[in-house]
Amino acid sequence: MEHSQMTQDELAAALRQFGVETTEARLDTLLPGAQKTTEWLREILALDVVGHEPSIRFRPGGR
Amino acid sequence: MGNTKLCFMTISEASGLIASGELSPVELVQAHLDRIAETEPKLNSFITLLENESLESAREAEQEIRKSGPRGPLHGVPIGLKDLYYTKGIRTTVGSKILTDFVPDYDAAVVEKFSDVGAVLLGKLQMHEFAFGASSENPHYGPAHNPWNTDRVTGGSSGGSGSSVAAGQAMATLGSDTGGSVRIPSALCGIVGLKPTYGLVSRYGVYPLCWSLDTVGPMTRSVRDAALVMNAIAGPDARGHSSNERAPEDFAQRLGRPIDGLRIGIPNEHYFNVLDGEVKIAVMAASRVLEGMGATIEQVSIPMLDNVPAISNTIMLAEAAEVHLEHIRDQGDQFDPAVRDRLEPGTIIPAAQYVRAQRARAAYCEQVDSAMATVDVLLTPTCPVGAPKIGEPMVAVGDRTEPKGPMLSRLTRPWNLYGGPAISVPCGLTSERLPIGLQLAGRPFEDALLLQVADAYEQASGWEGLA
Secondary structure (H helix, E strand, C coil): CCCCCCCCHHHHHHHHHHCCCCCCHHHHHHHHHHHHHHHHCCCCCCHCCCCCCCCCCCCCCCC | CCCCHHHCCCCCHHHCCCCCHCHHHHHHHHHHHHHHHHHHHHCCCEEEEEEEHHHHHHHHHHHHHHHHHHCCCCCEEEEEEEEEEEECCCCCCCCCCCCCCCCCCCCCHHHHHHHHHEEEEEECCCCCCHHCCCCCCHHHHHHHHEEEEEEECCCCHHHHHHHHHCCCCCCCCEEEECCCCCCHHHHHHHCCEECCCCCCHHHHHCCCCCCCCCEEEEEEEHHHHHHHHHHHHCCCCCCCCCCCCCCCCCCCCCCCCCCCCEEEEECCCCCCCCCHHHHHHHHHHHHHHHHCCCCCEEEEHHHHHHHHHHHHHHHHHHHHHHHHHHHHHHHHHCCCCCHHHHHHHHHHHHHHHEEEHHHHHHHHHHHHHHHHCCEEEEEEEEECCCCCCCCEEEEEECEEEEEEEHHHHCCCHHHHHHCEEEEEEEECCCCCCCEEEEEEEECCCCHHHHHHHHHHHHHEEEEECCC
């Protein structure tokens, strides 16, 4: 499956949802970090998680 | 006994002298304050020093001990806290400019527990801003400097906690560990640092970085001292959302027992492919020491170790960005720019990616459980390199040059994601005389077993710190 890299416009729109306004220079700075999160997603999506729920080990009463 | 010598005793040694009346808590605390005055200009371990308050607490401890004996081994012992533990009436900056004037109106659970056992708080310690970094280079309060070489970082994020213990400024400190922030500075500063099993120590009143990974842990000059601190701070707490309900145990109970017959695993994956040659030699030598004591060494396989950075970065960044949403939106210009630039992209991680990362975490934990079913503890390096230079963003590892932060935490993160205990113990020096850390990791809630193995190694290693 293809995953396109995030663009400056998409990053600006995503940040705006949280009330974070950005300049073009700031977007230039942030874009590599944002694209890194997309790389992590790609790696995680390739993992076999069938049969696994989000871990409950780390909740009170968990193991 | 000379003042400096007092500062390099272990808690075990000092508490015996206090109990027998040979050492006064006032003398001990004053020696540490003198040591701080002498070394602090070069180290910058403290954000807030509590000189008068600590002497007053020492006087109270002295009177009580004279009258009715010590409450326990930490009574009258000078300790320090990373500056993210809430302390009533004492500012708690979390290493930030944003919270530079924040004064909590209550104590963290561990601060209450230290108070209950009569420990003396010397001050609040230097850290990476909001615990979001592995070097403790802090533009607001200045970098923490490594006592072994002040041009080098302490590691982080609990940098002041590491430098103060290594330099004899405090007998024990607390750090917090989300991706290695207790173990990294412990390794780079040549001390012992324990990340306990997740939930064993209450996080109530600890400023969060990432709720599902944050852990409170002791930093000391010996494994036994780490066990003594754990005895003081561990236990259930209804106010701590991740606090486990298990009854407290004696973490020193197994110390000194032989380790023959214990099985020690070395992971095939991840740990030895990007590593300084001197670190590898020291860690493999440590494995032979343990083998010589009767433990068996075997290889284990945990294929998903290589996926830990993607999984844990997704979880940590998403949670950390949520913690700081309002700070990012309203006070973004007050962050350390390097912290802000790494934190802000966390706001845009999709919910489905976060949940998938938590599912991947469960799959990873199952793999570690399988490996841990065949061995008692795992043995690895703590950090791939000795302490890097302050101000340099990249670090050389073998024939590669990598960003400093991810490199320092790449070997510690797997145990935050797993949730079991992990400890760093000094295991040698590089040719530049920089400490090397041996990391041992165990099954959840087998912290006492892990301390037993670490103590056995420590006793055999003949390690001498800076004293």
